[in-house]
Amino acid sequence: MQLGEGGCRAGSAKITMEHDDTSKERLDSLARAKWAELGGSAEGLKPAERLRIPSQPMPSQPADVRCKNMSEVALGYTETMARLEAARCLQCPAQPCVSGCPVELPIRDFVKAIAQGDFGGAIGLIKEKSLLPSVCGRVCPQEVQCQSQCTVGKALKDVGKAVAIGRLERFVADLERSSGKVEVPAVAASTGKRVAIVGSGPASLTCASDVRRAGHDVTVFEAFHKFGGVMVYGIPEFRLPKAIVESEVDTLRRMGVKFRSNMLIGRSYTVHSLLETEGYSAVFLGTGAGLPHFMGIEGENLVGVFSANEYLTRASLMRAYERGRAATLIAEARRVAVLGGGNVAMDAARTALRLGAEEVYLVYRRTEAEMPARREEVEHAREEGVQFHLLRNAKRVLGNERGQVIGLECLKYELGEPDASGRRSPVPIQGSEYVLDVDAVIVAIGNGSNPLLQQTTPGLEFNKRGNIIADERGATSIPGVFAGGDIVLGAATVILAMGQGRRAAAAINEYLGNCEC
Amino acid sequence: MxxxxxxxxxxxxHEALSENVFMLRxxxxxxxxxRRPGQFVLVSVDNDYGERIPLTIADADEKEGSITLIFQRVGLTTTLLSELAVGDSLAxxxxxxxxxTKIEKLGKVVCVGGGIGVAPMRPIAKAFKEAGNEVICILGARNRDLIILEDKIRSFADQVIICTDDGSAGRKALVTEPLKELCEAEDKPNLVVAIGPTIMMKFCSEAVRPTGVPIIVSLNTIMxxxxxxxxxxxxNVGGQTKFVCVDGPEFDGLQVDWDGMMSRMKAYxxxxxKMLENHQCNLEKAAAELEARK
Incomplete structure (x- = not known):
């Protein structure tokens, strides 16, 4: 969908030739030529030959086009591109990539299946271990997980040239979904035992699936009117289309998982009442890290200062980008400062561009190397024209007499001596203040945990940061109550949350097998 | 379940209580x-394109499994709500x-309700009465037609004081006048609860500040x-940032940064x-089309 005319600066930024034509057609024709050169098969190639196959870039919308629409940026591989990319894999006996994956996907084997053109076999292998491959293929930080371990990347001395495992995962998952023949996992005979899952983000959905497969009766409680948690309220459409999340939720529905929207556990049913009076034998808490941190600086409550959660929820879940149609409004900001260097900061900055901001500044206290965001998101943000103010930090927000933001005073930093951990931490340069002329400030410096469960669940133990204390299998201080995802980890990633949901599900299934409930 | x-x-x-005030069950x-006194709900009229707005729970009927919402037609969503009919559903x-609300026996409690603020004030006042307090209610509105729920309040309150801006009912005064008198009297109340327009809650807080009587207000911010x-x-409450949805909605009126709150409420x-004008425009167009077809 076309958005209003923004001031997207893409095109004026320095864009390398490699990015000039990222159309699917062109990249596919290059791949086809190479594939033909290889004789239409990757069988029997020597490692040196595999290393010579060029790494396949992701087809994507050109920066100057995509920053004016909400559609997905990355367009996905074609069959030939996928097989060619998979042919780069050396099939290492030690499978270092697998140890880099939080859910231990059989990466080497599914990549081999793709190289052979057995896409159905590949997705089957993935789904034995992962519930949400279309999601993970898009949002996992592969460059610090599986791909960081890849021998190909190491041999070519560039993690960016590792086998593109995430793109391959996405390719086979999308192929299955678009075929309309998504296989619904088998469910064991009913045990008659009921399990409540609180929250519907990645940890909860994974847990729901595994507990349901064991034959238990599963109900997912969600406070919002739509299911998917951060995958629907936080991650924007241009990075993770909502239809994908909806189809994953549908698969769970077809497995017989029940869903309840508009249910905030703690204010209606409580964890204790679910167990004691509502007939549930176990509860999984996957409520996420849902309390935005602010900087604690002057002017933070001015009109025009938003948490990234608010900005992205308005834009994504409430579809405020469809101005004139959506009843939920979003600031009509022309010049926006985003504070932070994570994926959420990138999402907010890129959303602001798409909503018509002329200038978007990303203010981050450290250097680009320390940014926790995925590499691809940082690159995409830069290509689209987000301006990085690195080694800078917000000092105060300036407002006018009507309480509206008119500027952001920043302080410059420099890297100091290495600390005990060997990291050079940023130290402020006294007197280096300067003012960014902005009319909106989006704070994306992380999330704490929502206090509601803590307030309403006596006996449930939390740490000082407000995260639930759980063992490695998700068991909490209350028997029958398990937890996982960001409410335990603090703000982390979709894949780590899924891993926790999976381990907790195993623990719940074992608990229900042994208990007299 | x-x-x-x-x-x-x-x-x-579905009932119109006055030109712009509506009651839905x-x-x-x-x-x-x-639900307990002092709590609220978020409602939406469309799960894809709707907006979520907070409304306080005015009443509930356990036999029917229903809640009562009272709202003033001010923006797009309240306009759409007012246009729904019996049999329609909220999204x-x-x-x-x-x-x-923390309900306890304190002695004497004064409850101030301004405009539709009377609706959320009523269950709180009633709960204080049921807890054994003497309850005085002050109801304020621009004119007589805008006073809501007077009978229901009279059914339990020990004393009811009506104030209107134009004197068409009760005293021609702002609610702060009788409030001040009550708080300055020798037999001063142990607590004041004020719910209504932000500006009214601000002035109620200022009115009681010198008297030392504690005041609780219920905030209705953008969510x-x-x-x-x-x-x-x-x-900002007492120098700290608070979230109305989870920390509130009730706060110590003497600690609230009223001016900051009022500017935030005007954010959109x-x-x-514009949205509302579009909606009205579309309605007029639709009406004109209907007329033309006839």
Whole structure:
């Protein structure tokens, strides 16, 4: 969908030739030529030959086009591109990539299946271990997980040239979904035992699936009117289309998982009442890290200062980008400062561009190397024209007499001596203040945990940061109550949350097998 | 619990209390079951393109499994709500939300309700009465037609004082006048609860400040999720940032940064007006088309 005319600066930024034509057609024709050169098969190639196959870039919308629409940026591989990319894999006996994956996907084997053109076999292998491959293929930080371990990347001395495992995962998952023949996992005979899952983000959905497969009766409680948690309220459409999340939720529905929207556990049913009076034998808490941190600086409550959660929820879940149609409004900001260097900061900055901001500044206290965001998101943000103010930090927000933001005073930093951990931490340069002329400030410096469960669940133990204390299998201080995802980890990633949901599900299934409930 | 994904939040009763004030009774059995005085809900009229707005729970009927919502038609969503009819359904009702009022026996409690603030004030006042307090209610409005729920308040309150701006009912005064008199009297109240327009709550707080009587106010800020996730509702209370949805909605009126809150509440007023004008424009177009077809 076309958005209003923004001031997207893409095109004026320095864009390398490699990015000039990222159309699917062109990249596919290059791949086809190479594939033909290889004789239409990757069988029997020597490692040196595999290393010579060029790494396949992701087809994507050109920066100057995509920053004016909400559609997905990355367009996905074609069959030939996928097989060619998979042919780069050396099939290492030690499978270092697998140890880099939080859910231990059989990466080497599914990549081999793709190289052979057995896409159905590949997705089957993935789904034995992962519930949400279309999601993970898009949002996992592969460059610090599986791909960081890849021998190909190491041999070519560039993690960016590792086998593109995430793109391959996405390719086979999308192929299955678009075929309309998504296989619904088998469910064991009913045990008659009921399990409540609180929250519907990645940890909860994974847990729901595994507990349901064991034959238990599963109900997912969600406070919002739509299911998917951060995958629907936080991650924007241009990075993770909502239809994908909806189809994953549908698969769970077809497995017989029940869903309840508009249910905030703690204010209606409580964890204790679910167990004691509502007939549930176990509860999984996957409520996420849902309390935005602010900087604690002057002017933070001015009109025009938003948490990234608010900005992205308005834009994504409430579809405020469809101005004139959506009843939920979003600031009509022309010049926006985003504070932070994570994926959420990138999402907010890129959303602001798409909503018509002329200038978007990303203010981050450290250097680009320390940014926790995925590499691809940082690159995409830069290509689209987000301006990085690195080694800078917000000092105060300036407002006018009507309480509206008119500027952001920043302080410059420099890297100091290495600390005990060997990291050079940023130290402020006294007197280096300067003012960014902005009319909106989006704070994306992380999330704490929502206090509601803590307030309403006596006996449930939390740490000082407000995260639930759980063992490695998700068991909490209350028997029958398990937890996982960001409410335990603090703000982390979709894949780590899924891993926790999976381990907790195993623990719940074992608990229900042994208990007299 | 029913097996349905979402309750059908059916409208069981719809009534105009005055030109711009409406009362809805909505089927929402779990909200009805768990709600306590002082709590609110977030409602939406469309799950794809709707907006989530906070409304306080004015009453509940346990037999029917319903809650009563009273609202003033001011923006797009309240206009759309006012246009619904019995048998229509709301898209979403999330609640109860917020911390319930701390009800205890204190002695004498004065409850001030301004405009539609009388609606959320009533269950709180009633609960204080049931806890054994002497309860005095002050109801304020611009004129007689805008005084709501007077009979219901009279049915339990020990004393009811009506104030109107034009003197068409009760005293021609702002609610702060009788409030000040009560708080300056020898037999001063142990607590004041004030709910109404922000400016009224601000002046009630200022009126009682010199008297030393504690005052609780119930804030109604802009919200998106209502569960503590967005921070859009944040307000400075006693020098600290608080979230109205999870820390409130009730706060010590003497500690609230009223001016900051009022400017935040106007954040979207320009855009809102445009949306509303569009909606009215479309309605007029539709009406004109109907007329033309005839």
């Amino acid at each position: 029913s097996a349905k994904e979402q309750v059908d939040y059916k409208i069981l009763h 909505v089927y929402a059995p779990e909200v009805c079951r768990f 979403s009702v999330l609640g109860p939300l917020g911390q319930p 998106v999720d209502g569960t503590g996730m967005c921070g859009g509702c944040r307000v 007023s320009g855009q809102e007006r």
